[in-house]
Amino acid sequence: MRSFGAITAALLVAGAVGATEIPQAERRSGYSFMKPDTRAIQDEDTANPGMLWVLDGEALWKRKSGATEKACADCHGDARTSMKGVAARYPAFDKATGRPIDLEQRINSCRSNHQQATPLPFESRELLALTAFVARQSQGVPIETGADPQLAPFIAKGRELYMQRQGQLNLGCTNCHDDNWDKRLAGSAITQGHPTGYPLYRLEWQSLGSLQRRLRACITGIRAQAYDYGAPELVELELYLMGRARGMALEAPAVRP
Amino acid sequence: MASALINVPAKAKRGDIIEIKTLMSHIMETGYRHTATGEVVPRDIITSFTCRFNGAEIFRADLFPAISANPFITFFTTVTQSGKFEFEWIGDKGFSETASASITVE
DSSP states (O other): OOGEEEGHHHHHHHHHHHOOOOOGGOOOOOOSSOOOHHHHHHOOOOTTTTHHHHHHHHHHHHSOOTTTTTTTTHHHHHHHHHTTGGGGGGGGGTTTEEEEEEEHHHHHHHHHSSSSOOOOOOOOTHHHHHHHHHHTTTTTTTTOOSSGGGGGGHHHHHHHHHHOOOOOTTHHHHHHHTTTEEEEEEEEEEEOOOOTSSEETTTTTTTTEEEHHHHHHHHHHHTTOOOOOTHHHHHHHHHHHHHHHHBBBBOOOOOOO | OEEEEEEOOSEETTOOOOOOOEEOOOOOOOOOOOOSSOBBBBBBBBBEEEHHHHTTTEEEEETTTOSSSSSSEEEEOOSSSOOOEEEEEEETOOEEEEEEEEEEEO
């Protein structure tokens, strides 16, 4: 884990001015901040390691599983049509729990309820593979998350978390991703923190990872206690970030340094 | 779950130089890492990659622990006839995977 300490002083001063939201026209995907060699890995399907998970996900999509002996494909058919645009609407409101759930949780609820199989652990190869395969069907589709009015209170909670200073470094997400996105933190571009490419392959991780993994890394970076995978706070943050990126095109599986 | 991504042009002119790109799913565990309780995580890497064209070996690489996960190996070759490229990855713990791709030379 790279240390965020070095720039704290500078950010605290910048942060005191107060967070400002990024105007619609100035929003940029994390992709646009990357070096040409990292972009080249993302651009070509046969060079993008994230596609290995997509391939695995395609195999899992067709595999019968659980007590019902049903495959995802038995109910949803060809993912290229049935899953197109789905990832662009998540997190979405779940009637059963009365809360927003993200794409991973949605897939796991199909596993429990419709396949009668055990839910897949967060960050497991299988859950990442299925999520990457489903998300891939929305490549290029503009994000629509947040349209459902039932989501409003949860978006508000996510926004509050995003704005709130926390951790030993006493920084909020907004202090980096709204106020200092055009600067660098040690070697890394800070970026505007748009969740357009998840799940994505991070060279540092040597693996695909979920948006929750990325958020936990940023929270640990400001030396705060990261929420557990699946925690309502993480889903609310995901929801706020997706709403903040509304209209931007999905690009999963992306590649980041 | 192991999968390979192969990029070989479907067609080429006789004598053309073509680029072949391969990506193999593998954790490439170095054998130098320890768990929280101090045990060594055993080495688990791909040790060898071979490409044959119509049965004859045209490219080989030995791999070592410093190579990142999901090794991406690309190389160039010239083609003089139509045929089949066969790729083979061999590694620790009995790892063995193959893939193939055909090319038409005009």
